[in-house]
Amino acid sequence: MKRVLPLSGVVPHRSAFAMAAVCAVFGLSGVRACAADELEARAVLPAATFAHAPTSGQFLGSSPINGQAVPFDRKQPVQGFSAILDMGDGTFGVMSDNGFGSIENSADYNLRVYRVRPHFETKAGGRGNIEVLGFIQLRDPDHKVPFAIVNHFSHDRVLTGADFDPESMQKAPDGTLWFGDEFGPFLLHTDATGKVLESPIPLPDFDNPELEIRSPQNPYSEESATLRIMNAVRAHARSCGSTKTPVFSPWEVMLDDKNPATFVENRQTVPAGSGLEPASSEIHNVASLRTAGFSTVPYTVNSKPRMLELMKLGVSGIISDRPDLLREAVEEFDADQDGMPGDFIGVDGLIDRTKFDAQGHRGGRNLRPENTIPAFEGALDSLVTTLEMDSGITKDGIPIISHDSYILSEKARRRDGAPYDVADEVLIKDLAAAQIQETYINDKLFRGPTQQNDPALSPVSVAFFGGNTSQIYILPTLQQVFDFVKFYIAYYETGPGVSHPDAMRRWKNAAVIRYNIETKLNPRTDRNPKGVSYANETFGPGIFVARIAETIVANGLVDAADIQSFDFRTLLLSHRWFPQIRTVCLVGDFPKYARPSIDGSDDGTNLQPQSEPAILWPANPGWSGLNDFGSEWKRDGSPEPNTPWMAGLQWPYRKTALSNPFRASASGGFEGMAITADGKKLLPLLEKPLADGDTNTLLIHEFDIASRHFTGVRYKYPLDVRGTNIGDFIMFSRTNGLVIERDGSQGDLNGFKAVFEVSLPATPGSVQKRPAVDLLKINDPHGISVPLQPGDVGLGRDFAFSFVTIENVLFFDEKHIGVLNDNNYPFSVGRHVGSGQPDDNEFIVLKLDRLLGK
Secondary structure, eight states: OOOOOOOOOOTTTSSSOHHHHHHHHHTOOOOOOOSSSSEEEEEEOSSEEEOOOOOOTTTTTTOHHHHHOSBBBBBBSSEEEEEEEESSOOOOEEEEEEESSSSTTTTTOOEEEEEEEEEBBBBBBOOOOOEEEEEOOOTTOOOOOSOOOOTTTTOOOBBBBHHHHHHEEEEOOTTTTEEEESSOEEEEOOOOTBBSSOOOOOETTTTTTTEEEEEETOOSSSHHHEEEEEEEHHHHHTTTTOOOEEEEEEEEGBBOOSSSSGOOHHHHHHOOTOOOOOOOOOOOOOHHHHHHHHHHHHHHOOHHHHHHHHHHHTEEEEEEHHHHHHHHHHHOTTTTTTSOTTTTTTTTTTTTTOOEEEEETTTTTTTTSSSHHHHHHHHHTTSSSSEEEEEETTSSSSSEEEEBBBBOOOOOETTOOOOOOOOOOOOOGGSOOOHHHHHEEEEOSOTTTTTOOOOOOOHHHHHTTTTTTTTTTTTTTTHHHHHHHHHHHHHHHHTTTTTTHHHHHHHHHHHTTTEEEOOOOOOOOOOTTTBBBBBGGGHHHHHHHHHHHHHHTTTTTTEEEEEEEHHHHHHHHHHHHHSSSSEEEOOOOOOOOOSSSSTOOOTTTOOOEEEEEEEOOOOOTSSGGGGTTTOOEEETTEEEOOOOOOGOOOOTTOOTTTTOOSSOTTTOOOEEEEEEETSSEEEEEESSSSSSSSTTTEEEEEEEEETEEEEEEEEEEEOOTTTOOOEEEEESSSSSEEEEOSOOSSOOOSOOOOEEEHHHHOOSBBBEEEEEETTTTEOOOOOTTOOOOOOOSSOOOOOOOOOOOOOEEEEEETTEEEEEETTTTTTOSOOOOTTOOOOOOEEEEESSOOTOOO
16 A cells, blocks of 8 residues: 555635535535435445554454454554544545554554545445545654653654554644544644654643643553553564563562552652652553563562462462462462362473463572572472572673672672671672682571571482582572573483482473573662662673573573563663563562662662663664663653663653542543634543543643643533543534534444534633434435445434444535544444444445534
8 A cells, every 4th residue: 555645735624615515525416405414425444454564453362353363464454533634635534543442452553544535425326435545654753752652662663552542633734733642641743744743742630730631541650651661672572573572570569459458668658758759559450461462470479378369360470489389379279260279280280381480589589598509499399380590790701690799798608617798798790600609608598487508408409519518509600500400300300309209290390491580780870888880780781681691592492581680771682682582571669769778778670760860881883772772851852860770761650640640531531622713722622521520521621732732721511411422523613613422332223423513612611512413313315325234233214323433523514514433443343233244434424404503
C-alpha cells in the first residue's frame, strides 16, 4: 500500500458543503422530504482489510477470534476508526484506534491515519466499497514524548496502541494535527506527516490545583510505568533479533496484590528528614503484565503462606532464600482449585517449568552461606527449576559469584587467620580470581538458625573439591558453578549418590536446570561510605555482559541461562551482543534518603533518581546510541536527572494514585474533540464521568491552541438516561455541534445509539441538547443496505447502526451528516450476529428529517 504524506486539503468543519457538492459526492439527486431519518448512502470496508506493517496481534493469544486467525503476519488491520477528517476532494482521513482494545494487547499496533475514498452505494447504485489510498504514521523521532514508549530505542520511534489511545482528531488552521488521547488523557500535537511536535499536554485538574486529571494508564504514575518500561525493553530485544521475551522480576512487596500487609514502612510511612514522598506499594499488576505477554517472577519470598498467596495471584515464578519451603509450597498449591494440589508438579515428580519457575536465591542463602557451591547444592537438592546467583568481574576478567562489589567482612574471613574487618575490605575488581579464592573463605553465618556451614550437609560439594572441605566455601567462578552442576548430575546418576532414594529426580532435574545470573554493578555517581563512587566500584556494563555471556555461550547454555540486572544498560547491551540469551528486568525501591544516616537507607536500587546527572558511557562509534541511555527529558525539553539504572527510561518515582488520584476512568479520556469555528480553540470531551463527580455528567474543556494552555473554561454535557458514554463531538457552527452518545450494547436493536445536536452556552455551564438521529431507527426505503447474510442485524428497510462503538460523525450541511463505526477488529460483533463474523467498517450518510442549527 502506498504511503500518502501529508494529510492536506482538509475542509474545515465550519465550511459546510453546499447541497450541490453533497449530491456530487454521494450521487444524490436532491433533497426529498421524508417522515424520518433516511439512509442516503453507504460504503463498507471489510473487517479483514490489512496494510503492510510489522506483524501485529501477537498479544491476542493463539486461538482464532470470531473466526479470525491471529496474529497477523507482517500486516495490521485497517480498522478501528475513531476519528475522521473531510479532505474536501471525496477522500477522508480516518484515525485508527489504539489497536486491539487495551494497552496490554496493542504494543505491536502502529498508530496511523489512513486516507480512504468511499465509493458510496446510493439509490442510483454504486459499488458501496471503501478504497484505502495510504496512510501517515504517528512517530516521535525528536524525542518529544518524555516517558517510555514501545519503540523507545528505535530511530523513528513509531507510536503504538500501548503508548497512546487516540480517539479524536482535528486539523488546525496551520495544517498541524491535534489528537485527543484517553490514556493520559493528553492532547497530542503532530505535523501533517504525523511527527510529534511537542510533549503530550496533560489535562489540569481545575478542582484540585497542582494536580492533573489522570487515568489509571497515565504514564506519569508508577502504576502505569511498569508495563511501558517492559514494552520498551521487549521491543529493543526484538529489534536486536531476540525471540525471547524479557522477564519482569520485582520486589514482591510492590506487587498489586490488594494486601495491605505487604505495604512496607519505607514506602508508605516515610521517616522524618528522608526527603521522600509516601507512596503506595501496589504498583506492579501481575494480571496486566501477563496479558501483555510478560512473566512476573518476584523476589525474595521466604514465607510459605506468602508464596501460596503469590501463586494464586498468578506469578510465573518465585525467587526464595528457602528453596526447600518453596518446593513444599509448589507441591501444596492447587492451581485449578479442584481440591487436588500439585498442579505444577509433573508425572516425573519434578516442577513443570512451563508452569512455574522456582528459583533458589543465591543458591539458598538461608540454608548455606550465599552464592557458594554448597548453597547451589542445597537448591538442587530442593529440586528448584533455576539457580539464581550474583556475579562480579575480577581483575583478570573472570566472572565470580558474589553479591557485593567488596569482599564483605560480614560474610568472609581470611584463610590465614589474619584480621579482616570493614576497614580491610577490598574490591573484587582489584583482585584476580585465583587470588580471591586463595585468600578468602565465605563461610560466615548471619542469616538466622536455618543457615548452616557444616560440610557434612554438602557431600557433593565436598566431592567436587576432591574431599577438601576447606575449599567448598570459596567464592566460585561462574565456570565452576556450571562444572559443579555437571558433577552433581554424574554424582547421582552413576556416582556415589546413585543409591540415594531421590537420586533419579535429583540428576534429572539438574540436567535441565536453568541459571539466572545477575550483574552486580551500580551506575550511581554518589559516593559510598568508603568514599568511592558507586559507579567506580566495579567494571562497566560492557565488561559484565561480555564476560558472562561468553561463559554462557562457551558452555552451550544460551537456552538455559538468563542475564538479569537492576542496571538496564546491561540488559540492552546483552540484547545487542547476545540476543540469544534471555534477559530479566529487576526492579526495586530500597530508598536512598536525603540523609544516608537515616535507618533504612540503601543505594537506591533502582527506581529512585539521584541528585546529580547519571553517568553516561563514553561515545563510541561502534556503540551507536548507547551514550544516550543515561538521561531523560523534562516535559519542557530541558535535561534532568532520572534514575541512572534504567538506561534513560523515565520512572515517575513515588508518583502514584496517592499523590495524584485517578479521577478519569480507564477508557474515559478525550473520546471526542471539536475545534471552534475560528480554529483557535479545541474542545476535548471526556468519554465518561469523572470517578468522584456527577455520574451523569461529562466535561468539555477549552484549550487555547496559540498559548498551548487549557483556559479553565468548562462545559457540562448531561448524558441521556440511557447513555453511558460518548463516541464523538464536533462543532458545525460557532455555537452548535453534534455528539454521538451510546450504551455498551451491540447487535441489540433495543439498545441506545444516538446523535444529539448540542448548543454551547454563552458562559460556562451545561450545554443544551436535542435529539438529531436515533441510529437504531433509520429508514432504508431504497434497499441500500441489502443484501444481508442470515442472522445479520439492522439491515434492510429498518436500518440500524447496531455497533458497540460508533465514534465518527461528520457535518455536510444542515440536512446531511456522515457516521462511521469503530469495529474493534477482530472483537466486535454488532452486525453479523448470526454468523459471529467481526464487524466491518461502515460509512453511512444520513438525510435528517429536520434541519440542524434551526
